[in-house]
Amino acid sequence: METDKAQVVVIGGGATGTGILRDLALRGIPAILVEQGDLAHGTSSRFHGLLHSGARYAVKDKEAARECIEENMILRRIAPNCVELTGGLFVQLPEDDPQYADQWITACTEAGISCAEADVQELIKKNPVLSPNVTRAFKVPDCAVDGFRILWGNVNSARRYGARVLTYHRVSAIHQSNGRVTGVELINQLNGQKRSIECEMVINAAGPWGGEVAAMAGLEVNVIKDKGTLVAYNHRLMNMVVNRLRPPGDGDIFVPHGTITILGTTSTTVDDPGCTKPGHDEVLALIKIGQEMVPELESYRLIRAFAGVRPLYQAGNATGGRSVTRNFALLDHQQRDGLAGMVSIVGGKFTTFRLMAEKTVDLVASKLGVNAPCRTAREPLMTPVSEELLERGKKVFGVPGARKAAERLGDSFAQVVEQVEKNPDKGRILCECEVVSLAEIEHAAHSGDSFTLGDIRRKTRMGMGTCQGTFCSYRTLGALSGYPQFAGNHWEYLTKFLQKRWKGMRPVLWGQQLREAQLSTGIYCTLFAMERMR
Amino acid sequence: MSSDHRLALDNCIKCSICVSHCPVARVTDKFAGPKQNGPDLERFRLEEPAAVHPSIGYCTNCKGCDVVCPSGVAVSAMNCRARGEYVSMHGAPLRDKILARVDRMGKAARLAPSLVNRLAGLRPLRLLAEKMLGISAAMTMPRYAQKTFLELYKPQNVGDTGRKVLYYPGCYVNYNAPEVGLALAEVLAHNNIRVEVEQFDCCGLPLIANGLLDTARDQAKKNLAKLQGYINRGYDIVTTCPSCHLTLRQEYRELFQLNTDPLHEKMLDVFEYLSVLLQQGKLVTRFEELPLQVGYHQPCHLKAAGCGVPSREILQLIPGLRVADLDAGCCGLAGTYGFKKEKYAISQAIGSNVFNAVKELGVRQVISECGMCQLQIHHLTGVAVYHPLQVLAQACGHGKWLAK
Numbered sequence: 047m048e049t050d051k052a053q054v055v056v057i058g059g060g061a062t063g064t065g066i067l068r069d070l071a072l073r074g075i076p077a078i079l080v081e082q083g084d085l086a087h088g089t090s091s092r093f094h095g096l097l098h099s100g101a102r103y104a105v106k107d108k109e110a111a112r113e114c115i116e117e118n119m120i121l122r123r124i125a126p127n128c129v130e131l132t133g134g135l136f137v138q139l140p141e142d143d144p145q146y147a148d149q150w151i152t153a154c155t156e157a158g159i160s161c162a163e164a165d166v167q168e169l170i171k172k173n174p175v176l177s178p179n180v181t182r183a184f185k186v187p188d189c190a191v192d193g194f195r196i197l198w199g200n201v202n203s204a205r206r207y208g209a210r211v212l213t214y215h216r217v218s219a220i221h222q223s224n225g226r227v228t229g230v231e232l233i234n235q236l237n238g239q240k241r242s243i244e245c246e247m248v249i250n251a252a253g254p255w256g257g258e259v260a261a262m263a264g265l266e267v268n269v270i271k272d273k274g275t276l277v278a279y280n281h282r283l284m285n286m287v288v289n290r291l292r293p294p295g296d297g298d299i300f301v302p303h304g305t306i307t308i309l310g311t312t313s314t315t316v317d318d319p320g321c322t323k324p325g326h327d328e329v330l331a332l333i334k335i336g337q338e339m340v341p342e343l344e345s346y347r348l349i350r351a352f353a354g355v356r357p358l359y360q361a362g363n364a365t366g367g368r369s370v371t372r373n374f375a376l377l378d379h380q381q382r383d384g385l386a387g388m389v390s391i392v393g394g395k396f397t398t399f400r401l402m403a404e405k406t407v408d409l410v411a412s413k414l415g416v417n418a419p420c421r422t423a424r425e426p427l428m429t430p431v432s433e434e435l436l437e438r439g440k441k442v443f444g445v446p447g448a449r450k451a452a453e454r455l456g457d458s459f460a461q462v463v464e465q466v467e468k469n470p471d472k473g474r475i476l477c478e479c480e481v482v483s484l485a486e487i488e489h490a491a492h493s494g495d496s497f498t499l500g501d502i503r504r505k506t507r508m509g510m511g512t513c514q515g516t517f518c519s520y521r522t523l524g525a526l527s528g529y530p531q532f533a534g535n536h537w538e539y540l541t542k543f544l545q546k547r548w549k550g551m552r553p554v555l556w557g558q559q560l561r562e563a564q565l566s567t568g569i570y571c572t573l574f575a576m577e578r579m580r
Numbered sequence: 581m582s583s584d585h586r587l588a589l590d591n592c593i594k595c596s597i598c599v600s601h602c603p604v605a606r607v608t609d610k611f612a613g614p615k616q617n618g619p620d621l622e623r624f625r626l627e628e629p630a631a632v633h634p635s636i637g638y639c640t641n642c643k644g645c646d647v648v649c650p651s652g653v654a655v656s657a658m659n660c661r662a663r664g665e666y667v668s669m670h671g672a673p674l675r676d677k678i679l680a681r682v683d684r685m686g687k688a689a690r691l692a693p694s695l696v697n698r699l700a701g702l703r704p705l706r707l708l709a710e711k712m713l714g715i716s717a718a719m720t721m722p723r724y725a726q727k728t729f730l731e732l733y734k735p736q737n738v739g740d741t742g743r744k745v746l747y748y749p750g751c752y753v754n755y756n757a758p759e760v761g762l763a764l765a766e767v768l769a770h771n772n773i774r775v776e777v778e779q780f781d782c783c784g785l786p787l788i789a790n791g792l793l794d795t796a797r798d799q800a801k802k803n804l805a806k807l808q809g810y811i812n813r814g815y816d817i818v819t820t821c822p823s824c825h826l827t828l829r830q831e832y833r834e835l836f837q838l839n840t841d842p843l844h845e846k847m848l849d850v851f852e853y854l855s856v857l858l859q860q861g862k863l864v865t866r867f868e869e870l871p872l873q874v875g876y877h878q879p880c881h882l883k884a885a886g887c888g889v890p891s892r893e894i895l896q897l898i899p900g901l902r903v904a905d906l907d908a909g910c911c912g913l914a915g916t917y918g919f920k921k922e923k924y925a926i927s928q929a930i931g932s933n934v935f936n937a938v939k940e941l942g943v944r945q946v947i948s949e950c951g952m953c954q955l956q957i958h959h960l961t962g963v964a965v966y967h968p969l970q971v972l973a974q975a976c977g978h979g980k981w982l983a984k
Contacts, residue, residue: 174583280590282626305623342583347590444612444633446624475612478620479594512623513594561651562593 050243052078052210054410055230057217057259058252059083060090061193061396064200065403065422066251071207072425073411073418078243079201079209080232082216082255084501086197089253090396091504092322092354094276094310095303096287097121097129097191098397101136101161102294103372104153105146110372111157113398118187120400121196125427127453128195132302134188134287135164137180139338142292147182150291154186161186173284175340188287190303193396194504195454199427202457213495215241220248220263220388227263227387236497247410250390254319254355260390265383267390270358270370271319275328276310277554280347280512283307283340290339297335304450305480305511306349309336316355324351326553347558349514350550359393374402376409428456435460442466442473447481454506455486462489476525477518479511487522491529499523499532499543515547516566520574537576544570588658591651592619598645598655603910604638607929611638614645617662618655625662632666638923639663640914640930641789643826643884657834660788664835667791675713679916680790683782686724686755693724716924720959722756722951729758730777733765739772741862745853746776746815748807750783750824752951760820760951763973763981764850770976771857771864776815780806783827786916788835800832808842817847820969822882822949823915825849829885849882849949850969851890858894867975871900874971875943877934877957879950880910891949891968898975906946908937913956928960935960945982947971 054070056063059081070077100114122129138147154161161184169183170176201211212232218240219231229244250267252259260267282302290298301308312328329351337343358370374394380386391406404420411418431439431452439448442463452459465485466473472485490496490505499519502508508522509515523539526532532539544566551563570576598614599605605613612635624631636659645655678685689696699705700721710717729749745768753761765775781803784796807817807828819825829847832838848856857863878889895903912930917923938946938961946957947968954965970981 175586281586281623283586285627302627305627345583345587444635446621446628446631446633449628449631450624475616478616479623481620481624512592512619517594517596558590558593558651565593565595 048239048241050078050241052076052243052245053414054078054247054249055080055243055245056249056251057230058250058255059085059197059211059213060088060251060253061086061197061200061399062253062391062394062402062406063249063251064197064204065399066249066391066406067209067211068200068204069403069407069420069422070410071204071209072421073407073416074207075407075411075414075416077204077209078245079211080215080217080230080243081211081213082235084213084495084498084504085201085211086194086504087500088255089354089357090197091193092276092352093193093274093396094299094301094308095190095193096299096301096397097189098395099134099186099188100157100159101134101150101154101186101188102289102299104157104159105150105293107372108153108157110395110398111153111159113401115157115159115187117398117401118189120423121191121397122189124423124425125196125199126430127428127456128192128199130190130304132188132190132286134186134289135169136161136184136186136289136291137176137339138182138291139177140179140181141338142181142290144181146292151184159186173286173288175283175342176288177339177341182291184291188289190287190301191396192304192453195456196427198505199456203425203427211495214497217259217262220259222263222385222387225384225386227385246387247414248388249406249410250388251406254357256357256390256392258319263379263385263388265379265385265388265390267377267392268359269319269392270360271316271321272356272358272370273314273316273321273353274311274356275324275332275351275353276308277329277332277351278349279307279309280349281305281307283346288339295335297332298339300336300340304507309333319355319357321355322353324353324550324553328353329553348554349512349559350547351553352550356395357392374398376402376405378409380413431456431459435463438467439463442470443481443483447475447483450481450507451483451486455489458489462486465489476521477506477508477511479513479518480507482506482508482518484525487525491526491532497531499539500546502526503543509543509547513562514551514566515544516562516569519543540570540574541576588653589619589622591653592655593651595650597648597650601644601648603642603644603912603930604640604926608638608926610926611635614639614655614659618645618658619653621662622658625665629665630669632662632669634666636663636666638926640910640912640917640927642880642910642914644880644910647884654834657831660831660835661793663791664788664793668793672790672792673714675715675920676790676916677792678713679715679919680786680792681782682751682755682786682916686728686751689724689755690728693726697723710921714921715919716921719919719924720955722752722955724755725758727758729754729761730779732758732762733775733777735774736765736769738769738774741772743773744776744813744815745773746778746807746810746817748780748817748819748824748828748847749777750819750821753820757951757967759981760967760969763967763969764818764820766973766978766981767850767854767969767976771862776810778806783824785823785827785831788827788831789915789917793835797836800836800838803828804832804838804840807847811842811846815846816853817843818850818853819847820850820949820967821951822849822879822885823952826881826885849885849887849890851894852887854894855890863894865897867898868977869900870898870971870975872945872971873902873904873943874966875906875938875941875946876903876968877906877908877911877946877948877953879948879953880914882949891947894972895968898972901971901975903947904941904943906934906937906941908933911953911956911960913952915952918956927956931956931960938963
């Protein structure tokens, strides 16, 4: 059995875990992050893609609201290629309590969130999908954020300082001796091999799996698993984030995210942290509520539905849902349970991941006797792509192709552009819905942490557009057959990939997306002689 | 973006039939194809209007993508708007601005048509134009007529049938091929129908194809108002150019959201008009024998107009005439496209199918409704090319309509 050594092991490759890894690395603390799947396969990619201004929480959760606006401003600065400055709106409809608006304005001001009243007529002219019944509207500094990209940004930055990452490694045991954690045991999810890491400290940042991880060390952490379903529209319905100006509820946020629009969410307490199945009923409920803000919603095409599990935390006994705080909690298990060398970071939300990491590493560093201060709020995640390089990119990929590839690739963009300049064939677009070139796919395959087509998808967005993988998955696989990790059974690779795509399409199978699915079924089942959709 | 546009965008299911039927994508990879430039990138353009791929300039606007789309997406209209966006942001080269104004070129050539025709054939001058402007030296230039159709047209005395017909000749017939307009007058006179003519603006298609949408929109409004006036007075409107026909009836609505409903009933391709007469038993079917074998080329815009091949039924009535369909797809010239230096080779490659079909059928005469297709087929094969009306006028018995 392979044995590694690191001062700290971080469990969980979500926003918080990767944020922690980066913070540790920047403070010079040797660390390994372990993740049971691919980075961001859980909660951190199963959300709106909304970088909160905090306005949503201003009335009920002032602390959370203040943290949001501060982190929002920090992320704009350190990760500009992951954040789209869309701006956000809070719109009030005739059926909403006008008094809530006044309360909300005061709360936003107190939390330091700018909210300027907007001219409703002008707003509707600019965003013609909005209901003509909107009574008042306010502009807030909401943004769209790309979860996958931020996480990889964290990891790449951490790696530059020596940190390591093991994806597809599930923790099977946490070893301890004399009241102190000594290491973890892992199982490689792809080949079943065991591996262990000796360490002084384990950080549990496993999100909805936080309770399970704690249990391995004999501890009890009550993570409330709250499933939220979201839907993705085929194109951008509006160019700003749109929230409903009323106490937070289901289906009241639209986020334009790249080429699509995400509407969500619902809220249901579940038992299984891996429960990511969107329900048909939930989808219908979302559309119904969303229609109040966007009346023509029913006629627009949905490409898929997806669900994520919010890991909520409330000390003591609580039921869950919208009433639970979005604040995070840092649990020092030495102090709380008498087990040295282990901390859990639970609750919180994507927008505040960096702050959660900072607080966690502050505690861990003090325990390890490290004095280095946190630098994650100051140092950018990656070097921005220069104008000159972008121009070169436009020559080979066109305007949208270059811009998207630059955002996705960050520091590696130069390398991919060079590839295509040398060999124009590599500029061929394999995923037309998201403009992903052969060169970019090869870059992702080459990176060392792409083991499945899904991994390539999360890095490049291949398969995430209108056709949901119908045309790009076989093209991509064909182009990758020379790579050892894609040299096995192609039927299996495609089945795994497409079943995941179809899982999201199934709850929205009507209209044009149904025709798309028919075409997809025809290609794969008839032409390629694969099985029925399951 | 209007709700209609958004829904059109959602209707594409990526089947790629448009790509497989695209004559440009077949011969060059400089064009990313109708799907990529259309619905695929349209999703990005909602985020950032600048997200137009420069390869959009390689679309010939043949509209084949619209015809074949099983989901009813007007791909070419999406591409036209995108090209307009691209040109309004990056500007158009002088060459395109010149080529797009076929009406102005026609007017200018009026001063000395013979001289213009001679200069257009002078190799050194053409090489200079290629170097300076990017106008291909290899492509045959259309010849200007000594007198325009409007100058040549004389109303004939005919019996009163109560039918009122206005003819929209289009720039090409007026400045380059007045014989087509005269043939139309001849054929209608044969049926005792008098033709009215009037000065119109260019339909705007060359402007649209070059992305100069604002000017095209202005002309569209003027033309539409004028045509509406005739419709109000009980006129039927006939055209002989499929591109003008398509632009007036369809593009004005698709691109400029103008109300073209009145044109839908009242504006017809001249052979559609004659077919209606035939169905009503009112067509004079007294034709002279014409022992000829001709090849027929269907212009893309006639196909896109969705009226089939309206000349077929009428020409079948001519004794002795045999019409063989070339069935070779797009000729590749696409109006101003094939005159552009960087696109000439592409245009010729697309047209090679037409060349092969003419050779295989062994025909020495070809007919086609589109003036630009006629020019290209002549350029490709050297055979004589006519408008079907010229054949019909010949069969009506007056004049030498086929002698070029």
